[in-house]
Amino acid sequence: MSNNILFITGHPSFSNPNIDLKKSKHLKVRTYDDYEISVPRDEIDFNDNLKTLIEFNPDYVLITFKENLIIEALQKVAELDGKTVIVTTNGYNAPEFVRVALPNTKVIEGIIMQSISTVENSINSEFIQECEGCIYLQSSVETPLIHQILQQSMLTTHTCNNVKSLIYGKLLLSLAHPLVALSDQSLQKLIQNKNWRRLLALLMWEALKVFNNNGIVPSVLSHLNICNLELSTLNSSLPLYLTPYLLLTPNWILKPMLNNFYDFLNVESHPVLKMSDDFKSGRKTEIEELQGEIIKLANNNKLIKPKYNEGIYQLVKLVEKSMFDTQEGWKIAFTYEEVMAYIDHGEISKVLF
Numbered sequence: 001m002s003n004n005i006l007f008i009t010g011h012p013s014f015s016n017p018n019i020d021l022k023k024s025k026h027l028k029v030r031t032y033d034d035y036e037i038s039v040p041r042d043e044i045d046f047n048d049n050l051k052t053l054i055e056f057n058p059d060y061v062l063i064t065f066k067e068n069l070i071i072e073a074l075q076k077v078a079e080l081d082g083k084t085v086i087v088t089t090n091g092y093n094a095p096e097f098v099r100v101a102l103p104n105t106k107v108i109e110g111i112i113m114q115s116i117s118t119v120e121n122s123i124n125s126e127f128i129q130e131c132e133g134c135i136y137l138q139s140s141v142e143t144p145l146i147h148q149i150l151q152q153s154m155l156t157t158h159t160c161n162n163v164k165s166l167i168y169g170k171l172l173l174s175l176a177h178p179l180v181a182l183s184d185q186s187l188q189k190l191i192q193n194k195n196w197r198r199l200l201a202l203l204m205w206e207a208l209k210v211f212n213n214n215g216i217v218p219s220v221l222s223h224l225n226i227c228n229l230e231l232s233t234l235n236s237s238l239p240l241y242l243t244p245y246l247l248l249t250p251n252w253i254l255k256p257m258l259n260n261f262y263d264f265l266n267v268e269s270h271p272v273l274k275m276s277d278d279f280k281s282g283r284k285t286e287i288e289e290l291q292g293e294i295i296k297l298a299n300n301n302k303l304i305k306p307k308y309n310e311g312i313y314q315l316v317k318l319v320e321k322s323m324f325d326t327q328e329g330w331k332i333a334f335t336y337e338e339v340m341a342y343i344d345h346g347e348i349s350k351v352l353f
Contacts, residue, residue: 025040025041026038026039026040026041027039027041027127028127029127030127050073050076050077051076051077053077053080054077054079054080058080058083059083059084060083060084060085060086060146060149061077061080061083061084061085061086062085062086062088062150063085063086063087063088063089063094063098064088064089064112065089066089066090066091066286066289067089067090067091067092067093067094067097067286067288067289068091068284068286068288068289070089070091070094070097070098071097071101074097074098074101074102075101078101078102080102080105081102081103081104081105082102082104082105083102083105083106084105084106084107084108084142084146085098085102085105085106085107085108086108086110086137086146087107087108087109087110088110088111088112088135090286090289091286091288091289092164092167092168092171092289092293095107095109106142108137108138108140108142108143108146109137109138109163109164110135110136110137110138110163111135111136111163111166111167111170112133112134112135112136113133113134113136113166113170133156134156134157134158135150135155135156135157135158136157136158136159136160136163136166137157137158137159137160137163138159138160138161138162138163139159139160139161143159144159147159162219164216165216165217165218165219166219166220168211168216168218168219169218169219169220169240170220171207171218171289171290171293171294172204172207172208172211172218172240172243173220173243174290175200175203175204175207175290175291175294175309176190176191176200176203177273177274177275177276177286177290178275178285178287178290178291178312178313178315178316179196179199179200179203179312179339180273180275180276181273181275181276181278181279181285181316182312182315182316182319182333182334182339183196183333183334183335183336183339184276184279184332184333184334185333187273191247191254192251193336194251195336196336197247197248197254198247198248199308199336199339199340200244200247201243201244201245201247201248202244202308203291203308203309203312204243204244204247205244206294206298206304206306206307206308206309207294207306207309208241208244209304210294210297210298210304210306211297213297213298213300213301213303213304214297214300214301216297218240219240220240274286275287275316279319279323279329279330280329280330280331281329282323282324282326282327282328282329282330283323284320285316285320287312287313287316287317287320291306291309291310291312291313291316292313294306294309295309295310295313307343308343311339311342311343311344312339312343314342315334315339315342315343315348318348
């Protein structure tokens with residue numbers, strides 16, 4: 001195993017204009033367990049050209065970027081067909097995209113349950129790793145060898161029998177992201193408001209009904225020591241389907257159980273979720289992989305019309321269109337009343353658009 005080399009290529013994207021990796025004297029990371037890693041700049045090769053991946057000629061390729069970027073990226077690395085590709089993208093169609101683009105490739109599905117870093121010192125490229133970022137891989141003949149290779153590269157991996165169940169469990173808990181972005185507030189503040197909390201519960205109820213109609217059983221990890229996280233509902237001792245019911249309970253009942261939910265999204269140390277950052281930076285969001293996936297699944301059998309998920313989906317799409325037209329980030333916060341007026345009646349203030 002000592003001859004394995006880890007080669008990383010990609011396109012780093014930062015909303016903070018002060019971050020310039022190429023001008024930094026070093027890249028420093030403080031790990032989630034408070035271990036500091038510092039690498040001098042002259043020992044780091046930053047590369048965002050996917051063609052270099054072909055020249056490297058890897059045996060295994062680990063894909064981690066957004067699903068909406070995967071088709072374009074695969075077109076650039078078609079020569080890698082025949083390798084083994086591990087897909088850990090936040091999306092549900094990515095493995096099939098790889099199979100179509102690289103038909104001779106062995107595809108292994110996986111998921112990174114949580115991988116968050118924050119900027120400690122933007123000028124010097126110093127970052128804090130907020131959590132371990134465990135990789136969960138679908139059990140297969142090849143998985144044990146891949147597990148050894150990634151472990152050698154200091155990447156924590158685990159094997160499970162049903163990765164898709166974890167993916168949909170993560171999706172259910174991530175339906176809050178668009179609400180956080182639209183309201184321009186932290187998840188903590190959002191959850192403290194009974195109106196926003198009720199809307200999140202409605203989104204989750206719809207999702208659970210859609211999952212059930214499609215034979216999907218979402219799950220989360222309940223063992224705290226696996227990833228130094230409590231990937232549960234609001235309380236690891238309760239089933240996932242009880243989450244929306246808990247969201248409707250009074251604050252005095254809910255408050256003791258909220259810490260686990262905050263831990264899942266790491267909101268205390270990383271208050272800006274990905275979609276909120278996309279709004280501020282004028283980028284395309286991951287709404288297709290969130291509410292968009294619920295809508296797609298509902299259309300499979302049309303047994304339920306996910307009214308609230310469709311409303312949130314369309315509202316985020318309006319924001320994306322506005323950002324594309326103006327080439328600017330989104331600066332206006334929606335109130336709960338404005339969001340519900342759009343969901344219930346299709347009404348939207350002219351001040352917003």
